[in-house]
Amino acid sequence: MIKKIFIPVVLVAILVSSVFYFSKDGDDVALETLTPTSSPQESIGVSPSVSPSSSPRTSKVPLPTGDGRTTFYGEPVPWNLLLADASCTLKGEIKFLDHNTYDNQDALFTYKGIDHPGRNVLWTVTPNESISVGPNVFSNIAIPNGESLLSVVLPDNPKSKRYELTAKIQYGRLVDGKGKFVTAGGYVKVFEKQCDGKTVVVLP
DSSP states (O other): OHHHHHHHHHHHHHHHHHHHHHHHHTHHHHHHHHSOOSOHHHHTTOOSOOOGGGSTTTOOSOOOOTTSOOOBSSSOOOGGGOOSOOEEEEEEEEEESSSSOEEEEEEEEEEEOOOOTTOBEEEEEESOOOOEEEOOBSTTSOBSSEEEEOEEEOOSSOOOSEEEEEEEEEEEEEEOTTSOBOSSSSEEEEEEEEOEEOEEEEOO
16 A cells, blocks of 8 residues: 555656756746737737828828829819819929020929819910910820920010010819819819919020
8 A cells, every 4th residue: 555655656756856857947948938028019010109190181192093093194083182272383494595496494384283184274474475385285294283394486576585474274173052172062163273483484
């Protein structure tokens, strides 16, 4: 009876000693593995905060259409991209070297918020002479936003050596009964906007 009890006790003692010996050597590894070195947020790769500037609600970039486009050529722009007024700017100088040749010195027409390729650009030349200026319609350039070089054709006998070019643009918006811009329903209203700045034309 004593022998039967003694043998299991000895086996248990050996087993406990073995476990203690191996766990002693592996304590540092086990503790290092189980000790958390980062927060739960970091361990699953979630950013702790999001910058307000990256939020779609504060972005000034137009929201994409269903197919992801925000630039269009020769076709109307979806109304959901056109919930603000249009704008345009002129700058730079066009310097004629002779009657048919000129040097474009940073002369540029920049615009935003054009809804349709059929909208016009209305040019004013000062002093008033029959000078042809383009672009005068948005049919061949990107809309709703973009920029274009100017083209200028002089009359046969220009009377001045210096001209100033200014412009207005036409643009449409879908509006409701209160005149608020909407994306559906309502009716199309056409507006005109005076462009900021001017382009100067200088003759030799």
